[in-house]
Amino acid sequence: MLIANRYRLLSRLGEGGMGTVWRAHDETLHREVAVKEVRAPAGLRSGDIARMYSRLEREAWAAARIPDRNVVTVHDVVMEDDRPWIVMELIRGQSLADLLRAGGPLTPRHAAHIGAEVLCGLRAAHAAGVEHRDVKPANVLLAEDGRVVLSDFGIAVVEGSTALTMTGEVVGSPEYLPPERALGRPSGPESDLWSLGVMLYAAVEGISPFRQDTALSTLRAVVDGEPPAPNRAGPLAPVIAGLLRKEPAERTPAAEVAEALRNIAHGPDAATTAPTSTTAPTSTTATTATAGTPAAAPAPRPEEPATTTATEPSPEPPAGPAVVPGPPRRRRTAAFVAAGAAACLLTAGGLAYALTRDDGGGDPAAGSGVRVSVTGTNTTYSGSCPAPDGRAPAFTATFTAPEPTLISYRWVSGDGSVVDPQWRTMSIGDKANPTGRDTVRLAAYAKTGTLTTGMAVELQSPTRTLSNPVPFSITCTS
Template identity: 55%
Template sequence: MSSGRAMVDGRFELLEPLGSGGMGTVWRAYDIALHREVALKEVRAEGDTGSAQGDTGSAEQQRERVLREARALARITHPNVVAIHHIVDTPAEKHPWIVMELVAGGSLADKLAEGPMPPAHAAWVGRGILAGLRAAHAVGVLHRDVKPPNVLLRTDGSPVLTDFGIAAVNDLTGLTSTGSVVGSLPYVAPERLQGHEGNPASDLWSLGLVLFAAVEGYQPMRRDTDVATLAAVLMGSVPPPRQAGPLTPVLNALLVPNPGHRPPADQVDRMLAQVTGENPAEPPAFHQLSGPNRTVTAPREFLATPPPRPYSPQPPPQGFHAPLAYPPIPPDPVTDAPQRNSRPWIFAGGAVVLVAAAVAAIALWPSSSDGQGGAGQPPGRAQPSGIALPSGVIPPTVIAPTTAKSAATVDLLTPDGMRTAVAALEKVAGGKQFTETTIYPEYVITGAPVPNEPKHYDKFTYRNGAATHDGIGGRLTDPTIDLSSVNWDILPTLLATAAEQLKVPNPTSRYIIVDTAGTFTNGQQVLRVYLSTAYGDGGYVSAALDGTILRVYAK
């Protein structure tokens, strides 16, 4: 071709920039050898012309980031992760280039700029993002920068994860100094700011914030200043969603500050599938390949772009207590930056420690001597006082310690295990009614109505012999259940029936959901027993509260 446009490696003709940020530019380009359009990622080194930032690292670090991203992408073959074709790293070029597939539908940030998504649409996109993350995690790659600009959309709307430039790869040396954290601040998981890396649950936290932004129309952790945002992330307290509808349980499960309390990816996928109405035992339709361009099919109702629905902040529900009052942050609250490849934040360990110490002081501040909690708070939930916080930061709820058993952890999928857990949860929650509850062998996740505020609920966990209050949940829309009224003596028989009916060889995951809304049973409250393997084989058995088997769903 003789258009006079710039060429890379004598083969790739640069057509137009697709997005630019502090770490470089992504170009639409034409491969003159294979006669196809591709995406070329250029990463500018410090001091290059056009670089607006001088703190993105040395030239060698920038080169290594390019190679790191190429290595990370090369490990992953999945339709929801951008494919790498080639890498240009020759003396003739000032810096390396990554040649990737061209995803032509823009980014999720572009899509959300038109307005929030309906919950089912967001859940459908979320299943695709989650599938890409699971594929990456399976080969030892953590993304560490999941946010709307880093999710591209095909022309049918299906998502593609990109920008693995700061990914953590199991056998590759880190690129940041000891004690530093890399990522986009409003989407970074709290544990990463405390120096805990290498946990796939951190990517799930970021996914939860992407889904929150998709349905609510704003990023809940952003504040007026970086310091205030940092403090908000460290506290990990997310305001309750108001427009998420059936996606609310997914957000509440993912956006838990303790990474050990977040559900595993396979359960998150099942929860998202319930929101979309898809079969939870089957992958989303767009996971199937069809041709060299990996064409996929979205549900028909998602192909038409809904009319823009600008975010309109609503006042907090009357009587609902802190930490609900998070102010919306206009303008452009969803997109972390208008560029496709916006500059990640790099935090020095010392700064993180200082803010962590301040937040820790807040969390450990003793309650008032009269022994009374805040208004509407049951015994054991006290509010800190006397602490001056940065503007826009709401203090977290301080949880009074509970008595923990010193004995070894008991299997909670047993009658005695659940009776003990329910008694502890009732004591901390200050009541007997609970929301949908998920029971794992090691811990229980549930919610309970707020005393004197029956239209709202808080989140609770039971683990290692202790029940804890994990923070606010949101508006209560589904029926509740008295967990002590469940005949837990049926558990051994129910688990044996599930094993016999589902025929899952050597299940690696087993858990029970107490479905208070009767999602698949016309409103009848049931117990659903799930068994699955690491490869996704499995299913569930649904039973009435007296143990009567209602449905068996095996893949």
Template identity: 65%
Template sequence: MNTSGTSGRQGRAGGEGHGAPPAARGRLLAGRYRLVGELGRGGMGTVWRARDETLRREVAVKEVSVPFGLPEEDVARLHARLEREARAAGRIEHPGVAEVFDVVRQDGRPWIVMELVRGITLQDVLEADGPLGPERAASVGAEVLSALRAAHGAGVLHRDVKPANVLLALDGRVVLTDFGSSLVEGGEELTDAGEVVGSPEYLAPERALEAEPGPASDLWALGVLLFASVEGRTPFRRETALATLGAAVDDALPAPGRAGPLRPVIEGLLRKHPGDRLCAAEAERLLHRVAGGSRSRGGAMAVVPGARRGGGRAEDGGPAGRRSGRGREASGAQRGLRGAGRKAPVLVALAALVVLLAAAAGWLLGW
């Protein structure tokens, strides 16, 4: 069972938190949050179940640990990303995004205090049970898209939408987690020039070519997630990160043979040019239509999305959705790059960076 976006993969902790001892059960943070038990652990950090002694409620606390000997500059950047996740998620009011309650600093490190969400990731479900049926995949996808639209309306791009970052909560919600790689309007970019964050198999073509990302880039990732949910694999996966990025740019989409009524949505979201993709509103409408097919036939859904709360559903064209001329031109330029000599060195450089980022997934808080 996973909570607040933990991946469910248990492993040895990587390092001792930059010289500081790891947190111990029973420890009190900021005079308020008592660590009760470990929920998930990975190479770069731990998620704890904790008790808020002031409000007398259970919460989740994210702790980050970094490898011994990591340069101070990199440690500072990692901590900044952790705090950025809190700021990004805190801007979004939606039941499909875990609520952030507090960010505290102790031992020179930030700790994120957030809503305790009990459930399992979509990735864990796919690995344990195999591909989903089209209706169930559409139901989950519609809830993810609703959360994305709220994020985009708040000026936040997620940039790492994938099954491991989708939590199927026991209370019926579908929760989008891990905003550590998000881009917040008006915020400082914390990546080096040319650095691409996210998972290679879910990166949109324009991101592989270093164009400015927009909401359509998150929609592409949602399309890959839907494809993987029904087919059991991502559409452009190759043996190397470079080949995967190149396939996303150049190769035709394999026919999603198991998608059934979901196929038009997948194909609409995975059009190469961002301006040609289905808009979020139309994609959400179609997803709800496909998801409704299971209910009309009386089929049981293993994951039942919770009812929407509140009337404020973000529409397209929010702050993060404004396209700059530069981003539009860069996206359109990919057509002219096919077979051109410039593309290979660009993708080679990006692939190297993506491989490093994927290997250090804790940097993006996806333990």
């Protein structure tokens, strides 16, 4: 198909709620470009369609007036079939959402580098009187030449323009929406800083902090809830906390954030560990302690890359990014998980235990929604402790989903008490990973005593549920 007698559409790059992005050839200048078309939903009234077209044209206007390498370049705006089409530079690489989907959470240093580049683009936009309003991983493009490019200004508000939003319509992704906009209050550059903070959290944790089962509950969490404490953020944690202050005036100024992100991006990665307890052993290695006395925890090890594939928590594919996907990267997870404080609360005779972790693949499974089940082996043990690997109780959680889904979960005892305090993420339901599995093994620390309880999995996202508990018993003899 030839658009405006000049741009020949070659292949589809992505699509979402605001339209479809095509790879195209500019037959006048003989170069490849990206062309964005609008797709009006079926049944939309003519007035609403006109509003959507105006929004698309405004995207080009907003982006074209920002002269910055971190903002996508707009070449042209043309009309075809009474619809506007935006012609942009074609960026070869992948979006941040693609990167998270393929390789899991980023290190704080890597996330800080991307965040610093995005913030450069935002500051240039704000200087031009443009608020982006939809900062999220799907709209951040990672070019093969090293550029980090902010795209999709389709819902941006240009200073002095008339708002085109219908009354009651939520514009933007709810989990990245700042609380002032969720409440219908005026927004400004500080609102984009909030969204940047949510994006940084999602980049290092693998899931956004406010995502709930529905858009309404997500907005309620944005307005009233506090984000869970990040486990992997390291030096980024105070930066994220400063950006996620509910009151816009209290958020860390952009200049201070930019300096902090640059310092983190050029410094070493700090080791990130799960929250620890003063009453329970946090060692990742099974050691021996006397009954009633937790084993001393060794120094935490540097963070190892993760094997499980984590997805950016936005459910829609990138509509605005003009990006040609690059090859995915994979990582390997740490082999161990620390036992939480609840372990000691469940002990009899002063027994404490450690939790070690091992991931594995699985077979495809059918079904509706995310399912989780837990099975156990060697669930009754009596003998010297720590138990040998071949005899120690082991538990395997199996997760299935009919479509690509990012899950967030943790191990708990049979009564729901937390065993592993860190929420973990896994991507399941796609062709490469239709089924996900997580296996833990228990190793007693005490010389004597009996522990009788159960192991289960608590699923946090996309729905909240508790799996079946598997009872077990460990008796340590002297």
